[in-house]
């Protein structure tokens with residue numbers, strides 16, 4: 089029988105502590121460039137190369153494809169460290185280990201896996217294209233279509249708020265699959281940018297955003313983009329179950345996004361704690377004022393609670409190898425809302441100095457804001473948590489609510505007869 093692995097008080101193995109220490113070390117370089125990345129609104133390519141060389145991109149890719157074969161939990165340990173220093177870097181590590189790359193590694197053909205693994209290990213952060221101008225939370229109402237013409241699928245539609253638009257090479261496009269004139273369900277289509285220009289038929293327009301300014305967000309128009317049949321990602325159950333199985337993979341990225349929120353909150357808290365000890369008013373360190381020390385205490389409590397939920401979600405990988413849907417949604421709601429509160433409180437501790445753009449606190453506040461919106465808003469994820477704990481579908485459309493009411497009325501009449 090194999091000896092049980094020794095873990096520390098946090099439940100981490102020696103290898104996991106080493107991974108975290110390595111990430112912490114490299115995150116010092118990430119910290120040094122974070123302000124300039126934000127100011128210049130430029131994707132941090134030099135840092136991407138450093139993270140790729142150090143093996144932080146593609147950690148979760150199985151060894152047979154050249155990755156490190158690490159778990160989502162291992163990846164989470166590294167993502168928190170990068171996000172404390174530079175949330176843009178943290179998000180790059182998320183998308184180079186979870187989401188689209190997770191879906192390809194789970195459902196892809198050997199050729200698709202080879203292609204995706206090579207791109208990510210060389211420094212690509214894949215993009216996932218779900219949202220559309222008229223289909224945000226209601227993602228299943230997407231209109232983008234992939235129409236089969238022989239061995240080629242032709243994509244037409246508009247995607248928006250696509251993270252990495254213009255810098256990513258691998259794109260996982262969610263679209264309605266139409267074969268023989270009939271809609272079959274929602275599928276995943278892999279589109280690769282080979283050179284500097286977008287692939288034929290794809291155009292990209294950057295959206296100016298509030299935070300995480302080193303990471304481009306973009307509108308992406310797809311006009312007759314040709315995808316060979318060999319680049320269609322076919323999860324078990326085919327197109328009719330395509331959306332659900334692709335979302336299974338996306339639950340991993342929800343945990344990743346929750347980790348970035350956790351990391352940046354922890355980074356802001358550390359800056360606030362240090363400042364509260366140093367800064368003196370009324371002849372005393374400001375940390376001695378109960379109004380402030382309780383704020384610091386609440387920050388510490390909230391961060392620990394979020395970390396516990398994020399770790400639980402990351403460790404919950406189900407049969408498909410992805411984190412559990414309920415645990416992922418719970419962790420993301422808690423961590424994203426916590427990050428907004430904690431970064432705001434941290435800025436408050438700094439007083440006017442926190443409000444200056446010479447200081448990282450205002451960046452932390454801006455960077456924290458997106459996580460309760462992207463990847464499923466806090467409201468929509470609460471709907472999902474409610475459905476899963478109640479064990480029933482809670483329809484959001486008017487038609488769905490009316491249908492449910494009619495079904496319940498019919499069941500009531502049948503019971504009375």
Ligand SMILES: CC(C)(COP(=O)(O)OP(=O)(O)OC[C@H]1O[C@@H](n2cnc3c(N)ncnc32)[C@H](O)[C@@H]1OP(=O)(O)O)[C@@H](O)C(=O)NCCC(=O)NCCSC(=O)CCS(=O)O
Pocket residue numbers: 216218219224225226227228229251328329331332333335336339341342345413462463464465468472484
């Ligand atoms: C799921 C929703 C779009 C609600 O739409 P519907 O009410 O039409 O859909 P459902 O009937 O609830 O679901 C359809 C189908 O999918 C399965 N499903 C849904 N969510 C999950 C999940 N998280 N994990 C596994 N399976 C899931 C569901 O069971 C159904 O399966 P069957 O057909 O029964 O097999 C809406 O609730 C929603 O999630 N909206 C948010 C959309 C979203 O998250 N967009 C993210 C875009 S990417 C992004 O933002 C990146 C940012 S980042 O930094 O990560």
Ligand SMILES: Cc1cc2nc3c(=O)[nH]c(=O)nc-3n(C[C@H](O)[C@H](O)[C@H](O)COP(=O)(O)OP(=O)(O)OC[C@H]3O[C@@H](n4cnc5c(N)ncnc54)[C@H](O)[C@@H]3O)c2cc1C
Pocket residue numbers: 215216217218219223224225226248249250251252297305458461462463464465466467468471484
């Ligand atoms: C920084 C950033 C990065 C992103 N990256 C990506 C990406 O890489 N790929 C991608 O595909 N998408 C991406 N998105 C898009 C993101 O997934 C959507 O913004 C999100 O799903 C919400 O859609 P929406 O913005 O259209 O809001 P809407 O769906 O229009 O919602 C507006 C408001 O209504 C609420 N609401 C809507 N429906 C309900 C309901 N049923 N119950 C209760 N409240 C409800 C919402 O919570 C929200 O407060 C990103 C967004 C941001 C901000």
